[in-house]
Amino acid sequence: MKALIISDSHGWQRELKEIVDRYRTEVDIIIHCGDSELDRDNEALTGVKVVKGNCDFGDDFEEEIIETVEATSIYVTHGHLYNVKMTTVPLTYRAEEKQADIACFGHSHIATTFEQNGIIYINPGSIKLPMGKRIRTYCICERTDDKTTVTFFEKDGVRVEDMIYEFTV
Template identity: 35%
Template sequence: MMKILVVSDSHGNKEILNELASRYLNKVDHFVHCGDSELSSDDLIWGVMSTVRGNCDYDYQFPEALRFQAGNLNVLVVHGHHHSVRSSVAGLKREAEQAGAVLVFYGHTHIVKAEQEDGIIFINPGSISQPRGTLMEKTYCVATVEGQTLTVAYYNERHQKMPGMEKQFQIF
């Protein structure tokens, strides 16, 4: 079993990132931030979390994209502002296909979303500081890979599991 904590769009809220790191240390295998942290690349949190550069990150040391292996899965992390994610995941899908990724984490919209298209799973954890859309709850998620199943559970800033929001996907 592999667990990945995913957070995005914290917009300067360093305290919540530190809280997530201390709460989930030794409980997840990867910590991922999908950009717009608005923190410096030399912040100590980046010793625990991996991140990408969002449209509100002005430290150019952050990469535009991050690729890593989670077990036998190829994972791609981007912010999403270069991929027109407000309208569709088509831009993300093209980059995922080029990278051979089956799991894509992204942010930018501040809206929770988890979907699968042509075998690629796209997950947006929402925003941990400035939610948008109908939910209007500060969120992050934990993606759990067990065998050929990926389960995504969403949590609010009080670390309470969001009822009715868990999704499961089959990994191809």
């Protein structure tokens, strides 16, 4: 299973479409963790699984989704409803409730990944307004039978060498 995970693009259409198009044919799923600030029918979101962020208005997107790709259960939410800027505890409870293998979220604009209780959590950061390292990021998550690799990239496609993480499944 290979997933492209993006979040917090805050109205950027051309830049988002460039990233999506760069990987469209080599990933199994494309996920946007909210705050796209775009309508569902926007060309940049074609074929993308999107959740609603706190800056997304209207009823275009669900607050959370769960997708299964090659027997991997992926839970996606923006994170604002789980207070992820303060703690990830409520998010971890929800991911466990959903029996997720991977939980994707955004909102904090801080690129991070970690494992807890057998679930891998991924925040791809923001391609427009990054916090933390201040690098505009997204990531690729690749899961095989024995490991999961999460690799972060700068907006222009350059791999962030000190942000490659491997987890044993």
